[in-house]
Amino acid sequence: MLREIVEGFEETVVVEKPVSKELEITKYLLKYRDRPVLFKDVDGWEVVGNIWSKRERIARFLRTDNKGLLELLAYAIENPKDYRTSKSANFLKNREIPNLKELPIPKFYPRDGGRYFTSAMVIAKKDDFVNVSFHRMMVLDEERAAIRLVPRHLYSMWKDSVDHGEDLDVRIVVGNPVHLLLAGATSVAYGVSELKIASSISMKAFGKPVEVVDMGGIPVPVDSEFVFEAKITDELTDEGPFVDITGTYDIVRKQPVVVFEKMYHVDNPIFHVLLPGGYEHYMLMGLPKEPQIYASVKRVVPKVHGVRLTEGGCMWLHAVVSITKQHEGDGKNAILAAFAGHPSLKRVIVVDEDVNIYDDREVEWAVATRFQPDRDLVVITNARGSSLDPSGKDGLTAKWGIDATKPLSRKEEFEKVNI
Structure with a gap:
């Protein structure tokens, strides 16, 4: 679905030549700050950024206007809708052991602590509660990353698991439509699932709920480009520095280590990167507020x-x-x-x-x-x-x-x- 979305925008910039994931991606995303940029070759992978860098583009995709976008999000937050479980998803066609160093995960700025997942959302389940939230992750090696956990819902779920001597089983998704991304950035009460908020947006905009597949008891949106099975452990390590939404460096903290165990992806996938401090970062973090x-x-x-x-x-x-x-x-x-x-x-x-x-x-x-x-x-x-x-x-x-x-x-x- 992501390819259809990106290639459907007339303003998309296509970069055909090979581009390095070491700082070079950033130069293009800064040059075309409010236009989607599709990189055809980043270490052999296709990468896209700045997809949702304009309010009007998001509103148009969700079949509304600027004022209607606010009303749509407000409605969805107050009126979550059930999602639908499917038996299949395109990302299940390709399964492999992940090597994070081989993926097109960028280092965005010179003083970054490492290469960062920025558009990834983490899905976790405790009892009947399904939480979906954005978390930056700094690659440590082929299978491990440091995950930034603000003391909110996922942190509480992780802490509860650690207190019981267990790792927290999660699914990490990259490359989702904007209604899922916006829902994942909302701040709602513990027990209200962001997947149901996404489903409410989808029902209003497209007349159908979000579809998910069950992956070990955790529901995962079928429209994801990449899905990782992972566990957040009790091990802590340094995370950062990292450029946050203000375009300035956040501090280094001790954060949990997440271990990536399996990777799934659609045929010819596109890896979504979110430029820290870029307009797309603004939109996805700010609009839900x-x-x-x-x-x-x-x-x-x-x-x-x-x-x-x-x-x-x-x-x-x-x-x-x-x-x-x-x-x-x-x-x-x-x-x-x-x-x-x-x-x-x-x-x-x-x-x-x-x-x-x-x-x-x-x-x-x-x-x-x-x-x-x-x-x-x-x-x-x-x-x-x-x-x-x-x-x-x-x-x-x-x-x-x-x-x-x-x-x-x-x-x-x-x-x-x-x-």
């Missing part, structure tokens, strides 16, 4: 028209929210609610419904004409923020909100001229 902000703001302001995490803020630290004010003070309440909805958020601009939040010039115009710092600025000091922000310290940051909405008593003085 917008519904969280939307839901939080909607609890304090009934009419919320849109939420956008901005590319200039790495789609992680800066946001714009569009509302219709019903009372003075709604703008400031929306600011506080946005920070609550996405705790990593550092700056939020709240605008009226007549401002296109997807146009940076319109947003700046609203700030220029509807905002006064002495009355419309909200500053919160020593708040918990993003560990990815290099300007913060010990996880603390200052947050600021800009209320660029019109005063209700003088709305006509702030109207944009129109014909």
